[in-house]
Amino acid sequence: MFQTIPSRAAMAAVIASLLTVSAFAQDSGRADDAAAQPARPSEGWTGELGVASIVNPSFQGANSYEVIPVPYFDVRYSDTQGVKYFGNIPQGFGGYITRNRDARGSQNDFFISIAPGFANREVDDVEGIEEFGPAAELRVGWEFAKGSWAMGATVAQAVGTGHEGAYLDLNAAWRKRLGQRGFLSVGPTLRIADGQYMDSFYGITPTETAASGIATYDAGAGIESVGVQGIVSVPVSERWRLTTVVSVSQLQADAADSSLTEEPTQAFFLTALTYRF
Numbered sequence: 089m090f091q092t093i094p095s096r097a098a099m100a101a102v103i104a105s106l107l108t109v110s111a112f113a114q115d116s117g118r119a120d121d122a123a124a125q126p127a128r129p130s131e132g133w134t135g136e137l138g139v140a141s142i143v144n145p146s147f148q149g150a151n152s153y154e155v156i157p158v159p160y161f162d163v164r165y166s167d168t169q170g171v172k173y174f175g176n177i178p179q180g181f182g183g184y185i186t187r188n189r190d191a192r193g194s195q196n197d198f199f200i201s202i203a204p205g206f207a208n209r210e211v212d213d214v215e216g217i218e219e220f221g222p223a224a225e226l227r228v229g230w231e232f233a234k235g236s237w238a239m240g241a242t243v244a245q246a247v248g249t250g251h252e253g254a255y256l257d258l259n260a261a262w263r264k265r266l267g268q269r270g271f272l273s274v275g276p277t278l279r280i281a282d283g284q285y286m287d288s289f290y291g292i293t294p295t296e297t298a299a300s301g302i303a304t305y306d307a308g309a310g311i312e313s314v315g316v317q318g319i320v321s322v323p324v325s326e327r328w329r330l331t332t333v334v335s336v337s338q339l340q341a342d343a344a345d346s347s348l349t350e351e352p353t354q355a356f357f358l359t360a361l362t363y364r365f
Contacts, residue, residue, distance in 0.1 A: 135163040138362030145356075147211055148289055149339060149349035160362060170195075179203055180227070195233040203227055205250055209289055211348070216299025220288065223250020236263050238273075246285075253285025255312070270322035277317055277337065283309040290346035303347040311340040313354070327365070333358040 138160040146152045162176040173183040182201025189195045205225040211217045229242035239260040246252045261275030290307035297304045315337025323329050335356045338344070344352040 131166055131168065133163065133165050134364070135161065136362045136364050137161050138360055140358055140360035142359075143355075143357045145351075145354050146213075147209060148354070149343065149346065149351065151351035152213070153355075160360065174201075180225075182227070193233065193235075195231060195238075197231045199227075199229050199231070201227050201229075202247075203244075205244065205246060214300050214302065214348075217296055217302070217348070218293070220250055223252065224248035237261070238263060238275075251285050251288040253282050253288055255279055255281040255285050259317075261317075266320070266322060270320075272318070272320045274318040275316065277313075277315045277335070279312045281309065281312045283307070286310065286312065286342055290343050290348060292347055305345075305347045307342040307346055310342060312343045313337045313339050315354075324361075327363055329362050329364070331358070331360045331362065333360075 140158045140160055142156050142158060143153050144156065146154050163174070164171045165173040169187050169189050171184070172187070175181045180201045180203025182199055182203070185198045185200055187195075187197045189197070203225050205223040209217070209219050211219065223246040225244045226247050227242055227244045229240060231240045232238065237260070240258075242257045243254070244257070245254040256279070258278040258280075259275060261273045263271055263273045265271050286307040286309060289312075290305065292300075292302050292305040294304050296302065315335055317333065317335035319331065319333050321329060321331040333356070337354045337356075339349060339352040339354065343349065
């Protein structure tokens with residue numbers, strides 16, 4: 089079943105994927121062919137604008153999908169060490185606390201930001217389920233890259249409305265240059281969440297059971313999902329770039345066993361055209 093109703097969670101996934109592209113294509117130092125690293129960006133402010141089309145689950149654990157057009161923007165300030173400050177939708181506003189980078193593209197950085205957490209619970213097909221919107225999140229993260237490999241970790245805590253919980257995202261990727269400015273990237277992803285986060289998305293209270301008929305369920309802390317993501321990005325001109333992202337994740341433990349979850353295997357597809365200025 090395909091819908092055309094925009095999803096905030098889907099929008100976050102789109103723009104986060106595009107930021108992965110932007111970080112690889114613009115950030116880091118100069119590298120040799122074996123490392124397949126991009127050239128360092130110019131100093132000062134740079135940005136990207138674009139539009140994407142995605143296919144994404146209607147909500148976390150859904151077996152229905154929606155097709156969504158999504159706008160994209162990203163603004164960054166770079167100095168001689170690369171990106172220092174950033175402002176965009178998924179990362180919010182923030183900067184790097186420490187930066188350890190060299191001319192061959194190795195990177196070992198920590199950042200902090202205040203960002204919107206777009207993941208929400210919008211179960212339109214079921215009456216009686218409590219829904220919530222996006223949350224403001226405080227995030228602290230680590231990024232590491234050496235040669236063809238990169239990895240990262242981000243801890244996020246909701247500080248406003250929304251899920252009100254905390255989670256840890258872990259990822260790794262193998263990257264390869266395609267021509268002079270294109271690249272591909274593939275690797276695993278993992279999300280671990282606390283009980284507040286898990287119960288917000290996957291728990292069903294007795295009140296909700298009475299209203300919806302879905303069995304009561306208490307979701308505890310643990311691994312929410314594991315998956316793999318692939319990205320291919322190629323320039324189509326000096327400033328325009330075409331990007332495709334495909335990912336598949338598997339809900340785990342309490343997330344998979346929730347009475348609200350319809351399908352534990354979740355797929356995601358993106359194609360986007362962006363303009364660098």
